[in-house]
């Protein structure tokens with residue numbers, strides 16, 4: 532088998548995490564090779580960005596391309612309660628007057644294509660439609676990968692660092708049994724796309740809307756305006772509520788939920804659906820470790836948090852930056868141990884926990900930001916900072932003291948589990964469900980459940 536040793540860093544996966552770490556490292560002088568198993572553009576969910584992505588885009592040299600893009604500008608987030616009462620928008624410029632207080636709503640197929648092409652422009656070697664079959668280990672130390680090339684041949688690539696950015700496949704945390712499932716954040720999702728749905732004419736037209744479904748369902752709709760008058764609309768709820776005893780027709784369930792949610796219903800009543808209905812089980816999880824000897828995990832391959840605040844791409848980008856810094860440090864010290872590569876984990880986990888607490892607060896039946904802010908108006912800027920993704924900011928956690936009066940705030944994930952691990956796939960299988968992405972047309976659910 533052909534063996535290639537031309538590179539410093541091997542990246543598996545060309546989503547936002549993988550393409551960003553490849554761009555940063557290549558720009559900063561490392562020899563990088565990236566493997567993506569799909570041919571881009573390809574569909575992906577995760578369209579609403581948080582404003583703090585700005586600083587990673589800046590480091591990657593991507594800002595100008597985004598400024599020139601047709602993506603819708605996002606200035607705010609707005610919530611509606613289960614009775615349909617809408618909050619005042621949380622404008623990011625209330626917390627910052629920097630250009631970074633505006634971000635983008637992105638069609639992921641186009642955005643991810645932009646990112647992977649950018650990685651190549653920065654000097655990374657990019658192979659698309661090239662799947663990594665396995666990571667090569669010498670005892671516990673990763674030293675390369677085996678790639679299935681487009682001509683059908685298997686090739687080995689060897690390098691001091693392998694970055695796992697395989698998304699929810701989470702290649703290495705699965706291999707090591709490191710994936711820890713969040714005990715409470717287990718949701719089902721149905722989503723699709725509409726043309727001609729309601730849009731405010733001013734800057735509110737770019738807002739992400741979070742529209743709670745009626746009491747008892749503990750769910751919500753996202754409403755994300757995209758370019759070309761397309762709106763992404765999805766309902767997130769407990770799987771027991773969304774699927775059990777509701778019949779087999781996903782479209783029927785989706786439209787029933789829209790009917791029940793007045794603030795969504797009127798917005799799409801004159802719109803035309805332009806795509807199939809997608810179904811996903813989304814379980815929040817995190818890996819026990821973010822690195823081992825010779826390898827590092829970033830993006831969804833490290834952890835995934837409920838989509839309520841659109842934190843996925845932001846966290847993927849922040850992890851790409853933290854990993855890039857760590858990789859430079861490893862080269863500078865010629866030390867590729869897990870301890871050095873994963874030195875940032877406590878900082879990262881603290882940031883993720885700040886966001887996770889806000890997720891839990893949202894799912895407390897009856898919690899509303901408006902109610903909390905009526906009693907704690909001084910916390911408005913802190914809330915907006917979190918909604919912007921400023922999770923590493925000193926003191927951003929201060930809101931959880933006063934918020935504990937309004938909602939149960941969880942202890943950190945690892946403490947909550949008392950060190951025991953939950954196997955994501957096993958837990959899903961026990962419920963007769965697959966934890967992997969599944970896409971449906973308007974077909975019956977049962978046919979597609981393994």
Ligand SMILES: Cc1cc2nc3c(=O)[nH]c(=O)nc-3n(C[C@H](O)[C@H](O)[C@H](O)COP(=O)(O)OP(=O)(O)OC[C@H]3O[C@@H](n4cnc5c(N)ncnc54)[C@H](O)[C@@H]3O)c2cc1C
Pocket residue numbers: 543544545546547548549566567568569575576577578579580581661662663664696697698699700702720811813829830831832835838840841842843844845847
């Ligand atoms: C319902 C839902 C809604 C969401 N909404 C939002 C939102 O509004 N905003 C937001 O920021 N985030 C959102 N997210 C989260 C977001 O989708 C992810 O966090 C984000 O895509 C993570 O990026 P990534 O690069 O880690 O993974 P991915 O984007 O999944 O990329 C991983 C890539 O790795 C490739 N790959 C996998 N295995 C291999 C292999 N063996 N060899 C080669 N390539 C491989 C895959 O093909 C894929 O392209 C949402 C998620 C869900 C489930």
